[in-house]
Amino acid sequence: MTLPVLLFASYADAFGARTVAVPVTMPCTVADVVLAMRSIPGGEKLPAKPLVAVNQAYAKPDAPVHAGDEVALIPPVAGG
Amino acid sequence: MTSQTGAQPLVAITHDPIEIAALLAAVSHASVGAISTFLGTVREVNDDRPVTGIDYEGYEPMAAREMQGIADELVTEWPGLRIAIVHRLGTLQVGDVSVAIACAHARRAPSADAMRRAIESLKVRVPIWKREHYVDGEWTWVDPTNAAAPMKRRP
Numbered sequence: 001m002t003l004p005v006l007l008f009a010s011y012a013d014a015f016g017a018r019t020v021a022v023p024v025t026m027p028c029t030v031a032d033v034v035l036a037m038r039s040i041p042g043g044e045k046l047p048a049k050p051l052v053a054v055n056q057a058y059a060k061p062d063a064p065v066h067a068g069d070e071v072a073l074i075p076p077v078a079g080g
Numbered sequence: 081m082t083s084q085t086g087a088q089p090l091v092a093i094t095h096d097p098i099e100i101a102a103l104l105a106a107v108s109h110a111s112v113g114a115i116s117t118f119l120g121t122v123r124e125v126n127d128d129r130p131v132t133g134i135d136y137e138g139y140e141p142m143a144a145r146e147m148q149g150i151a152d153e154l155v156t157e158w159p160g161l162r163i164a165i166v167h168r169l170g171t172l173q174v175g176d177v178s179v180a181i182a183c184a185h186a187r188r189a190p191s192a193d194a195m196r197r198a199i200e201s202l203k204v205r206v207p208i209w210k211r212e213h214y215v216d217g218e219w220t221w222v223d224p225t226n227a228a229a230p231m232k233r234r235p
Contacts, residue, residue: 009137009209010221056142072139078222079167079208080120080179080199
């Protein structure tokens with residue numbers, strides 16, 4: 001299946017999109033999603049360990065991802 | 081309710097100018113003896129480059145959740161703390177207020193400590209990004225973790 005992943009700021013620029021459809025096999029983990037994104041054009045610009053949020057909370061690489069989860073890649077934050 | 085000195089924190093993301101008076105009103109209470117405020121403003125120079133403005137972008141629902149989490153943690157650490165955190169998104173000009181925090185407590189030390197903690201926590205965990213525009217027409221997404229120019233970072 002393909003999992004929609006939300007992109008922001010520099011990552012949205014890298015992929016040229018606000019959302020990217022990532023091909024993954026369920027069940028999978030956050031690390032699997034990031035790995036799959038590296039073969040999508042723009043994915044080569046991702047850092048070694050990009051932050052990922054699942055359902056609007058930071059998630060570790062081994063955290064599970066389920067169909068229907070809201071997954072987002074979080075560039076280095078710079079609020080304030 | 082009269083024994084309740086704390087209050088539901090005011091946490092918000094806005095695309096409009098931040099109304100400072102609204103934050104002060106939200107944290108004011110008869111139990112309060114000190115209100116510490118922080119205003120983050122757009123600076124005219126960053127890393128020695130003249131800045132003309134900043135576009136702020138956010139993952140809004142998660143940013144609001146993280147800001148709420150910060151507020152809740154601070155209230156847990158300092159019972160009775162009344163806190164307001166508002167971050168502005170969109171295109172801001174030099175001098176505009178991008179973030180406003182107000183922390184009220186019976187005593188000044190907790191109010192000041194909580195205010196400092198709130199802005200430091202916001203900067204490391206709230207998913208908001210800024211694209212700086214420079215006078216030469218270039219722009220860049222600010223990356224505080226960029227190790228390429230560690231000596232240029234300022235607290």
